[in-house]
Amino acid sequence: MSRTGPLLSARGVGVRYDDNPILSDVDVDIRGGELVVLVGPNGAGKSTLLGVLAGDIEPTVGGVSLDDKPLPAYAARELARQRGVQLQKQGLAFGFRVREVVQMGRSPWHRTAREDDDERVVSESMQRADVVEFAARLYPTLSGGEQARTSFARLLAQETPVLMLDEPTAALDIRHQESLLAVARSAAQAGAAVVVVLHDLSLAAAYADRIVMLAHGRVCANGVPRDVLTSELLTEVYEHPVEVIDHAGALLVVPVRTRAVESHAGEEVRCATPWPHA
16 A cells, blocks of 8 residues: 655754754655755754754654654664665765775665665665765765765665755765756655755756745745745845746746845845744
């Protein structure tokens, strides 16, 4: 029987650090078969929300369930078999080779029947992430983009039904940005629930099934790209004039650069409707 409800659900999630609200009253559903992109300005709470959804950050209030089971009820290895996470920065201090890093993605399946697939899955994941050519290189010697692609290969090798990526394209060139998101999209089309934090709104428009926009720690829009990525909303949320262009059926999000904008640089920009603060 196919699943009709969300695979991952957050309800009433709030996060506070030292009495500072980072997230407030966030409700989000992620379904299998869709790629959801989290967008918003710096400090909006995107990475924090991803950490809460992954179970790496405990919310101050509210909670998250995965497959109708509260995240805290999962043992660490069990959770690692359900969701994989690619962070912005990888904490690998030792000189592992690229293939060894990708092999780490298979650790949740150690001593299970799926361990027999390790070599095949690692090789396929490296091909999909385009890291085969430097498989023997030491991870610390790679460029930032090569490290990001290696981390993506490790995520793919983990073979989980939920994939979470925090700004995976930040260090990538155009070709590899498109390639990575195309692979993430294909994973969603194969049934995975994929959540990606992106700053590039044109990329978000191109690959997202749904966009969740955050501002000041709250969800201010949630829907298909054409409904969320409007000039009016983006101009308000990002506090900078933004134009959205329909180019051959694709949305391009472009900041407006005029003398008027430049002459007001540094001045406070107020939203027409200020976002509420917790």
